[in-house]
Amino acid sequence: MARASLPLGAWGTLVINAHPNQPLLGRNMRRLAVPGAIALIALTIWYSELIVAPAPQVGPVHVTYWEKWTGFEGDAMRAVVDAFNRSQSKIHVDLLTISGIEDKTLLATAGGDPPDVAGLYGPNVAQYADDRAILPLDDYCRRYGINASQYIPAYWDIGYYRGHIWALPTTPASTALHYNRQMFRDAGLDPNRPPRTIEEMDADAAKIYRRDAAGHILKAGFMPAEPGWWNWGWGYFFGGRLWDGVSRITANSPENIRAFEWIRSYSVKYGARDLQTFRSGFGNFSSPQNAFLSQQVAMELQGVWMSNFIQMYSPGLDWAAAPFPYPADRPDLKNSTFVDEDVLVIPRGAKHP
CATH class of the missing domain: 3.40.190.10 (Periplasmic binding protein-like II)
Incomplete structure (x- = not known):
């Protein structure tokens, strides 16, 4: 028995047997088959590697x-x-x-x-x-x-x-009180003197509010729900925190309760339904119908991005920004602001981290 073998690594080992009593032509054909099979398998391995191997990186x-x-x-x-x-x-x-x-x-x-x-x-x-x-x-x-x-x-x-x-x-980004200087003038307020305390802001807002003959609100001085992006954080302007920094939720702290009682005071004073109806007429934030840009609301808590939207949709608006007011009995909270940011991250599994 003649035997030819070829180790093929992970593919195993090729073994070809030839019986010595077989006819000469058969044995010759067997002998030719051995190198042919080897060549065929080698070609198959090379081609499979060519298919699965990644193409070399060309360019950036x-x-x-x-x-x-x-x-x-x-x-x-x-x-x-x-x-x-x-x-x-x-x-x-x-x-x-x-x-x-x-x-x-x-x-x-x-x-x-x-x-x-x-x-x-x-x-x-x-x-x-x-x-x-x-x-x-x-x-x-x-x-x-x-x-x-x-x-x-x-x-x-x-x-x-x-x-x-x-x-x-x-x-x-950070936030500040954005206010309409012309609406201040129209209400008899000093456009160069924004409110410094919460109490001053409430008093200024009351002078700016306007209603039509039917009692519908036409102009608002301030609305805690407009734009409504920081409803979770009003307590911070009153000295509150949402947790103690360790393990305890403090949402019901006296400072937070005071903040939400202040928010409620607007619904009590101006009517929750009236405010909701008035707000339903506001346009999208990124449009000239934005409540602040269309001069429907005189004061808003907004971020540094607001100047870009004013320039884009209402370039003639007479406006200014100042630190958001603080409670008169908490001067230690002067110049409070929210800070936030957009960020870049690398997702897990990124091809090019």
Whole structure:
């Protein structure tokens, strides 16, 4: 019995037997079959490797960046991305505008196909970190010399959670009282003297409120529910906190109760239904029918982004901004503000972290 064998690694071993009593032609055919089989299997292995092996990278690495912004805000970020792409040739950022980004990024990450970079909201950081949906950035920050000393602490802290840095800021923001100077003049108020205390703001608002003959509100001085983005946080302007920083919820603290009694006072004074009817006529925030831009509400708690929307939709508006008022008996709360930011994160499973 003649035997030929060829070890093929993970494929096993090829063994071909030839009986010595077989006819000469049969034995010759067997002998020819051995190298032919070897060549065929070698060709098969080579071709299979060719199919599964990734093609070599040609040109720049393409990084996928998901962002939520649209309109002029989206244009501003696209300008940043375009400037980066022009500045070098190794990395090309592909910017995609994604609605509902906080949910879609989480779903894409769970499905194993996330973007390389995602622009989320500050409050998303803790949830994503707890869900192991994003990568800690500590090593990257050390590698590129990024540290807390380069940031205002409040903004750095938004991305810092459970001993790690998970996100870095893109658009840090703070809030202030925005007020309509012309509406102040029309009510006999000094446009250069915004209210400093909560009590002064309530008194100024009362002078600005206007109703028609049927009692419908036409102009409002201030409405706690407009735009209504910080209803959870009014207590902070009165010295309250939502928890003690350790383990106890403090939503029912005297300071928080005082804040919500103040909010209720507007419904009592001006009528909850009347305020709701008046508010139902407001347009979208990003439009000229915005309640502040259309001069329906004289004072609002707003962020630094508001000036961009004023310039876009109501460039002739006579307005100013000042620190949000504090209770007259709590001067220690002067100059309080909310800080927030949009952030960049690297989802877990990103192809180019």
